[in-house]
Amino acid sequence: MKLYYTPGACSLAVHIAAREAGLPLTLEKVDLATRKTETGADFAAINPKGYVPAVALPEGEVLTEAAALLLFVADRQPEAGLAPAPATMERHRLHEWLAFITSEIHKGFGPLWNPSTPDSVKQATKDKLAQRFTYLDKVLAQQPFLTGERFTVADAYLFTVTNWANYHAVDLTPYANLRAFLDRVAARPKVQEALAAEGLLKQAA
Ligand SMILES: N[C@@H](CCC(=O)N[C@@H](CS)C(=O)NCC(=O)O)C(=O)O
Incomplete structure (x- = not known):
């Protein structure tokens, strides 16, 4: 599968998940300002929504939306254990976390990315994020990962957007x-691989 990504963007979560799953992956970088990919392709023709992540599947379809892609990756390689089995309570908890991360953290940062956001709105955005981080901090005081003892795709997502x-x-x-x-997440070898592949690791002086 081919992942259309922008370094450090939410697409990094899918990138990490694919490496953790051991799925064969090719990467194509997208310039969000010009909507061109690194091969010169028109990204709007690949994902008409105009944003990353998008995954082109070997079957020819293009799938989008970070949460959907994370579940897709986990289910493509169930033995990697990146998501609990479908229709279990543990799986519903994972969905609960993915919805929380998408709406409260991922999109919670939204106004901070917009240069025209007034300072007062930026401050209100940071205050709301602080409430969410306080909650997450309490959860992570009890367990190493969001759903418990095991790393899942939700952890890849939370790591990326936080x-x-x-x-x-x-x-x-x-x-x-x-x-x-x-x-803890940064120390995982596959996470380091993904960060390196996106050019996000600081070079030693
Ligand atoms: N609803 C989408 C949102 C994806 C998104 O916010 N992508 C950002 C990067 S993290 C982007 O490409 N923004 C450019 C744009 O919206 O034009 C998802 O959850 O995957």
Whole structure:
């Protein structure tokens, strides 16, 4: 499968999940400003919604939406254990986390990416994110990953979007458990591979 991605964007979650699953993956970078891919293709013709992530499947279909893609990746390689079995309570909990991350954290950062957002709205956005991070910090005080002891695709997603705090001076200092979670996920070899492939690892001086 081919992942259309932009370095560090929400597509990174799908990238991490695919590597964790051991799925064969090719990457095609998208310039969101020009809507062109690195091979010169018109991205709007690939995903008319105009945003990453998008995955072109070997069968010829293009699938979009981070949460849907994360479940797709997990289900394509169930033995990797990145999602509980369908129709179990554990699976519903995973859906619950994916919906929370999409709507409260991923889109919770939305106004901070827009240069025309007034400062007052930026501050209100950060205040709301702080409430969500406080909640996550309490959950992660009890367990290493969102659904418990096991890394799932929801952790790849939370890792990706919480790291946007670094771009927007959102202070994560109060959330020791959340910061420990970010370190725990960052230390995973497949996560390091994904970060390196997207050019996101700092070079040693
Ligand atoms: N609803 C989509 C939103 C994806 C999204 O926000 N993508 C961002 C990068 S993280 C993007 O490509 N933004 C460019 C745009 O919206 O034009 C999803 O959940 O996958």
